[in-house]
Amino acid sequence: MNFRFKNNLLKIMQNKNSNKIIIITGFSASGKDTLAKILNRKYGYNFVVLTTTRPIRDGESQRDPYNFIDKDEFINLISNNQLIEYKAYNTLYNNNPDTWYYGVELNEINDVDSYVLVRDIEALNGYKEKYGERVISFFIDADEKSRKLRCQIRGDFDETEWNRRLIDDNNKYPMNIIENTVNCIIDETNLDKIIDVMLNVIKIYS
Numbered sequence: 107m108n109f110r111f112k113n114n115l116l117k118i119m120q121n122k123n124s125n126k127i128i129i130i131t132g133f134s135a136s137g138k139d140t141l142a143k144i145l146n147r148k149y150g151y152n153f154v155v156l157t158t159t160r161p162i163r164d165g166e167s168q169r170d171p172y173n174f175i176d177k178d179e180f181i182n183l184i185s186n187n188q189l190i191e192y193k194a195y196n197t198l199y200n201n202n203p204d205t206w207y208y209g210v211e212l213n214e215i216n217d218v219d220s221y222v223l224v225r226d227i228e229a230l231n232g233y234k235e236k237y238g239e240r241v242i243s244f245f246i247d248a249d250e251k252s253r254k255l256r257c258q259i260r261g262d263f264d265e266t267e268w269n270r271r272l273i274d275d276n277n278k279y280p281m282n283i284i285e286n287t288v289n290c291i292i293d294e295t296n297l298d299k300i301i302d303v304m305l306n307v308i309k310i311y312s
Contacts, residue, residue: 132246
């Protein structure tokens with residue numbers, strides 16, 4: 107396992123406080139949501155719930171892991187400036203074209219509590235700009251074979267959609283951008299080992 111700190115982490119550690127925003131980013135099916143749940147359930151970081159229009163999957167429920175709404179409701183949130191940030195993804199669902207929206211509502215984050223959320227690099231930059239040194243970011247650099255297997259185990263695997271996500275990952279996450287954006291890169295697929303590294307790093311800030 108390899109991990110490395112980026113972007114003047116020591117300076118951030120010297121300015122630590124108790125209301126950090128932990129942002130986990132990485133390739134599709136790299137275990138980001140599982141890591142966020144560990145930080146929420148064991149270490150008290152509030153789990154920022156994203157709002158989405160994507161279909162709910164077996165085993166999911168409202169606000170676990172998303173706030174599920176329809177497209178009309180999401181467009182209404184945009185129109186009324188009720189989102190911190192949002193994105194639209196063109197996808198194939200059951201081989202039919204669709205657009206899924208994801209975003210974070212303003213009332214999900216306050217000024218005093220600590221949070222954990224899963225976002226991509228572009229969204230991460232928005233949080234860094236808005237919240238500054240409150241934000242501590244991790245990139246999970248898991249290999250493709252392990253990620254595909256994890257996705258297949260979920261039970262809703264679609265080869266066409268998986269191939270689209272691989273292309274999207276490569277476009278969104280060139281290594282030079284990753285290294286210039288996140289605070290810590292973890293090159294590992296074993297979630298237990300990733301959790302150990304993350305928890306040790308987070309203790310520095312707590």
